[in-house]
Amino acid sequence: MTTEGAVRPKKLEPAQYVRALSEIVRLSARTSPLAVTMKVVGSIVAAALPLVTTFFAALTTTALADAYAGTDGAGNRAIVYVIVTAALGLFMVAFNSVDRYIQRSMQYKVGAKVSDMMFERFMSLEFWRYDDKETVDLFDRAKRFSEAYPRVLDRLATIFTQVVSVVLSVVTLFFVSWWIALIVLVAILPSVYLQFKLSRAQIAHWNSHIEVRRRRGMIERGLLQPQYISELRVYGMVRHLLGLRRDLRDEDEKRRMEFEKTYIPKQLLGDGLQAAAEVTALVWVVRQIVLQAQPVGQFVLVQQVVSRALDSANGLVDSLSSIDEDLANLFDYEAFMALPVRGERERQLAAAPETIAVEDVTFRYTGSDVDVLKGVSLTIHRGWHVAIVGENGAGKSTLVKILVGLYAPTTGAVRLDGVDLQELDVNSWHEQLAVLQQDYLKYDFATALENIQYGDIEDPPSRERALAAAHDAEAKEFLEKLPRGIDSYLSNWMEEKGSRKRGTQLSGGQWQRLALARNFYRAAPVVIMDEPTSAIDALAEAHIFRRLFADRSRTIIAISHRLATIEKADVIYMLADGVVAEQGTHAELVALRGRYYTMFEAQLSDRDREQGAPGTGVDAPERPAPEPTVAAGDDG
Numbered sequence: 001m002t003t004e005g006a007v008r009p010k011k012l013e014p015a016q017y018v019r020a021l022s023e024i025v026r027l028s029a030r031t032s033p034l035a036v037t038m039k040v041v042g043s044i045v046a047a048a049l050p051l052v053t054t055f056f057a058a059l060t061t062t063a064l065a066d067a068y069a070g071t072d073g074a075g076n077r078a079i080v081y082v083i084v085t086a087a088l089g090l091f092m093v094a095f096n097s098v099d100r101y102i103q104r105s106m107q108y109k110v111g112a113k114v115s116d117m118m119f120e121r122f123m124s125l126e127f128w129r130y131d132d133k134e135t136v137d138l139f140d141r142a143k144r145f146s147e148a149y150p151r152v153l154d155r156l157a158t159i160f161t162q163v164v165s166v167v168l169s170v171v172t173l174f175f176v177s178w179w180i181a182l183i184v185l186v187a188i189l190p191s192v193y194l195q196f197k198l199s200r201a202q203i204a205h206w207n208s209h210i211e212v213r214r215r216r217g218m219i220e221r222g223l224l225q226p227q228y229i230s231e232l233r234v235y236g237m238v239r240h241l242l243g244l245r246r247d248l249r250d251e252d253e254k255r256r257m258e259f260e261k262t263y264i265p266k267q268l269l270g271d272g273l274q275a276a277a278e279v280t281a282l283v284w285v286v287r288q289i290v291l292q293a294q295p296v297g298q299f300v301l302v303q304q305v306v307s308r309a310l311d312s313a314n315g316l317v318d319s320l321s322s323i324d325e326d327l328a329n330l331f332d333y334e335a336f337m338a339l340p341v342r343g344e345r346e347r348q349l350a351a352a353p354e355t356i357a358v359e360d361v362t363f364r365y366t367g368s369d370v371d372v373l374k375g376v377s378l379t380i381h382r383g384w385h386v387a388i389v390g391e392n393g394a395g396k397s398t399l400v401k402i403l404v405g406l407y408a409p410t411t412g413a414v415r416l417d418g419v420d421l422q423e424l425d426v427n428s429w430h431e432q433l434a435v436l437q438q439d440y441l442k443y444d445f446a447t448a449l450e451n452i453q454y455g456d457i458e459d460p461p462s463r464e465r466a467l468a469a470a471h472d473a474e475a476k477e478f479l480e481k482l483p484r485g486i487d488s489y490l491s492n493w494m495e496e497k498g499s500r501k502r503g504t505q506l507s508g509g510q511w512q513r514l515a516l517a518r519n520f521y522r523a524a525p526v527v528i529m530d531e532p533t534s535a536i537d538a539l540a541e542a543h544i545f546r547r548l549f550a551d552r553s554r555t556i557i558a559i560s561h562r563l564a565t566i567e568k569a570d571v572i573y574m575l576a577d578g579v580v581a582e583q584g585t586h587a588e589l590v591a592l593r594g595r596y597y598t599m600f601e602a603q604l605s606d607r608d609r610e611q612g613a614p615g616t617g618v619d620a621p622e623r624p625a626p627e628p629t630v631a632a633g634d635d636g
């Protein structure tokens with residue numbers, strides 16, 4: 001099941017808040033100054049306009065009361081105020097529509113720019129970072145920030161509106177009566193403080209029980225994975241996991257309710273304070289009106305403004321609490337964007353190298369204290385067919401990654417025609433390479449033809465070349481049987497062009513043949529393959545390797561566990577625990593009766609053994625020793 005965790009809200013310190021908020025404004029202003037200006041203006045308008053409308057509503061009420069009492073001209077004044085109020089309302093609606101439109105287009109621009117910058121940076125990192133769990137985790141969190149960025153900007157605008165709204169409301173009340181303003185402030189501050197503490201405690205509570213939620217999340221995601229269903233059903237796990245999920249959910253809810261209970265008195269205290277402030281203000285204004293010290297409309301003004309001040313203050317607490325996670329991810333985004341990028345190297349590899357030399361290479365993965373390769377040396381000449389074999393974990397794939405230039409050796413060097421790969425522009429090396437890794441790509445959004453043609457996107461796509469590559473990879477036959485042949489989509493999420501039929505799902509081995517076809521389509525002078533036929537049936541595998549080893553125009557480096565397939569390689573390197581334990585031709589290694597022989601013998605069927613299979617060195621016919629022949633442990 002997946003190991004991905006549940007979303008973890010983080011807690012920020014006040015200073016971090018301020019820094020994060022200013023950083024977001026700076027980032028937005030740099031990306032789209034117009035968006036920021038519109039946000040600021042929009043937020044002020046959104047905070048001020050309701051107050052202005054309330055002010056006119058109060059004037060209308062006073063004028064109406066005057067008109068009721070028979071004051072001359074008061075009726076006309078009331079009508080003018082009503083018209084002004086309506087006009088303000090209309091303006092507000094129009095402003096909101098325009099603002100929404102501008103914000104949407106700006107949000108897109110800002111969000112797109114931020115995520116583009118992040119992906120650019122991701123693509124320019126040192127290769128080893130793609131394998132580094134911490135970098136990938138950091139990238140994931142930074143990505144979350146970039147996706148949430150437009151929302152963060154919106155939340156920030158809301159926070160700004162709420163702050164302006166609280167300040168303007170209190171200032172307005174101050175003009176009505178300074179001590180009413182003071183009472184409202186006194187009620188707001190502690191209740192806001194209490195609510196903020198409550199939301200902080202909720203986050204801390206959430207964090208303290210994150211494991212329960214993470215387990216539940218993993219179970220839920222696992223239950224929905226099609227590839228798990230058969231095992232889950234056969235083992236009767238579905239009901240068991242549903243029960244476990246229910247228990248975890250109920251346990252979580254029980255804890256949450258118990259926690260909430262402890263906060264009820266404090267919440268009541270905060271709400272009580274606010275209600276008391278509201279009632280005090282209203283009683284005061286009613287008394288003032290009765291004593292004719294204030295006009296009638298002042299009731300509307302005070303009632304509206306006080307309730308607006310309290311609502312905005314409460315909203316502010318909610319907004320600040322919910323922005324926590326987004327702001328925490330901002331720091332991840334910054335950390336990610338600060339990662340050093342790959343240094344560009346000028347020196348180009350002009351053509352396929354005549355020799356590829358691995359010189360005393362030692363390698364240790366970042367964060368590990370174990371050498372995976374320990375002084376590996378080998379030389380590969382142009383046109384050679386080389387096989388690398390060894391038990392699981394011997395270091396074969398690591399050696400391939402170093403050869404490809406994805407990792408730099410910890411000590412030692414890979415030299416192409418004598419030039420250290422670390423001094424070369426690695427792209428110029430990649431142009432000469434076709435690589436098939438163990439975890440090859442499946443472009444399931446594309447057709448089979450496109451899957452093959454992605455092997456070479458520099459030249460115009462060729463159908464003939466793709467068909468030839470499919471043939472060499474033993475993929476042509478099954479591709480022809482697909483509903484639209486090589487033009488079929490390879491996922492049942494995709495619909496075939498011009499029909500409602502779904503694409504075809506391929507088997508593991510069929511996908512691997514397609515990946516091989518892509519590798520052949522590239523027609524690169526150097527081919528590196530890490531277990532290229534691990535999922536392919538034995539007959540097809542034999543055909544593929546026969547064709548591959550018949551081609552002398554390419555240098556081939558292949559890792560394989562099935563030793564029968566690489567029997568014809570010019571040199572076989574047997575890696576064991578990070579060192580070249582044995583090297584030579586198949587016949588030489590068999591004759592050596594060492595590790596290779598033991599492995600080879602274990603793979604022979606009893607029948608082969610009885611019949612004296614070729615290369616066992618027992619009854620096998622003599623094979624002319626191909627060049628080069630090297631003694632065990634020596635440098636090629």
Ligand SMILES: Nc1ncnc2c1ncn2[C@@H]1O[C@H](COP(=O)(O)OP(=O)(O)OP(=O)(O)O)[C@@H](O)[C@H]1O
Pocket residue numbers: 131365366368372390391392393394395396397398399
């Ligand atoms: N990204 C990594 N970080 C740390 N250690 C790693 C990493 N990748 C591989 N290793 C370790 O390096 C050693 C060699 O791994 P490698 O994948 O090169 O072996 P291999 O010979 O290709 O094995 P297999 O036949 O199973 O593919 C293993 O012990 C493995 O645990």
